[in-house]
Amino acid sequence: MQLQERIDAFIKLGDFLRQFSNEVIQKNDKVEHNDIFFNGFKHQLKIAEEHNGWFTQENIQFALKSWADTLNKENIDTWLGAYNFAIIDSKLVAIIMAGNIPLVGFHDYLSVLISGHHVLVKQSSNDKHVLPYLSKYLEHVEPQFKGKIKFTAEKVENFDAVIATGSNNTARYFEYYFKGKPSIIRKSRNSVAVLTGNETHKDLKNLSEDIFRYYGLGCRNVSKLFVPKDYKFDAFFEAMYHWHPIIEKAKYANNYDYNKAVYLMSEFDMLENGFFMIKEDESYSSPIATVFYEHYDNLDELKEKIQADKEQIQCIVSKGFIESEIPFGNTQKPQLWDYADSVDSIKFLLSI
Structure with missing residues (x-):
């Protein structure tokens, strides 16, 4: 053929x-x-x-x-x-x-x-x-x-x-x-978003697609935020709110209730809005209905950290942070040449 x-x-x-x-x-x-x-x-x-x-x-x-x-x-x-x-x-x-x-x-x-x-x-x-x-x-x-x-x-x-x-x-x-x-x-692998505090409402609303599409179960879903010191999450939560009907889905709601109960019983600090939680955590892989966040001091140091952890990261969502970044809202819209783990599968298949 x-x-x-x-x-x-x-x-x-x-x-x-x-x-x-x-x-x-x-x-x-x-x-x-x-x-x-x-x-x-x-x-x-x-x-x-x-x-x-x-x-x-x-x-x-x-x-x-x-x-x-x-x-x-x-x-x-x-x-x-x-x-x-x-x-x-x-x-x-x-x-x-x-x-x-x-x-x-x-x-x-x-x-x-x-x-x-x-x-x-x-x-x-x-x-x-x-x-x-x-x-x-x-x-x-x-x-x-x-x-x-x-x-x-x-x-x-x-x-x-x-x-x-x-x-x-x-x-x-x-x-x-x-x-x-x-x-x-x-x-x-998991995906991350780098926020600076200068994002527009549209940027953050687009980010909600990266977080909630497929209930966050994909490796291209954002499960971790990097935010500057003293970052205020008010605008972030406001932009997420249009996804609130997701709590009507039984499997998602069960996971939300369970993870919230675990955090409360463990006395972990977290913020939530009735259908979604954010928790400060160094891990990249967050449970369903939860996104982890971590503060950074400056962007250059953050670039070094992300480079060191690149084997754990699938996508980096940001605006003017690095050359290979993905625009807000586009993690679940890869092109054919956007290879998983950056491994060129066609090159591999032509070499065997």
């Missing part, structure tokens, strides 16, 4: 997803194979929501819209233009996926197939309904994908390379089990 044929198939997949990426699902009769797949995919989305309480309709639609907007000719050509696909020795690449947010492993899946390899996918039990169905759609729009996409619930075996994502504990297991194989192994 030629590279352009693979690209065209994923562009068509983007067209298919676009029908499901808004609050009101709207069928487009021009989309290929809709007669076979449209109603079935609606059913799969319903099952995914029922199976995992964190996968609300809103969050699933957000994930689908992100990929629908991304999978177009201009984006894919820009992404792949930096690589040479002329010589590719097709291998079987295993992907072990996380399940914290909808379609969290799709970029790895796309990268393997677009590179010309076969893929063996082991999904998380939390996110197992959507991707297999989309794979069937891909096989219909491009029959040459048949036989190149496999899913397994068992231990992955007989593969040539692996991309595995998990916690710090599972990463140690991955490193042992996959030693001797070409691999990308991802550990736990």
Whole structure:
């Protein structure tokens, strides 16, 4: 199969997803194979929501819209233009996926197939309904994908390379089990925001998207704030408030109540507004419904600290702090070339 044929198939997949990426699902009769797949995919989305309480309709639609907007000719050509696909020795690449947010492993899946390899996918039990169905759609729009996409619930075996994502504990297991194989192994990471006190209301309101989207469960969600000494959180809380309906979601509310009770019983100092808490803490990984914060003395020292801790950090949200920063509100809108952990997966896949 030629590279352009693979690209065209994923562009068509983007067209298919676009029908499901808004609050009101709207069928487009021009989309290929809709007669076979449209109603079935609606059913799969319903099952995914029922199976995992964190996968609300809103969050699933957000994930689908992100990929629908991304999978177009201009984006894919820009992404792949930096690589040479002329010589590719097709291998079987295993992907072990996380399940914290909808379609969290799709970029790895796309990268393997677009590179010309076969893929063996082991999904998380939390996110197992959507991707297999989309794979069937891909096989219909491009029959040459048949036989190149496999899913397994068992231990992955007989593969040539692996991309595995998990916690710090599972990463140690991955490193042992996959030693001797070409691999990308991802550990736990979190994202941070650097505030100066000069942010506008719009900046902080955009930051709320980085904090609350997907309930804060993604590695690209901001879980830690760095703020100057004597920073006043009034404007910050005001900008967060439009997310207050999130407390109506049972799983989120249960976590909020539990974590608040723990903090109160432990006599930890924290600030809260009825649906969200902030707590001073040096850790990067905060519980659901909580964001940690830490004071800094000057920005140069903070840059040194962040550089020293870079293996724990996925995204840095700020305004004029560093060159590689992400604008407020954009952590969950990565481009195809925004690689997780800054590891170029296409370069890796072309080297195995």
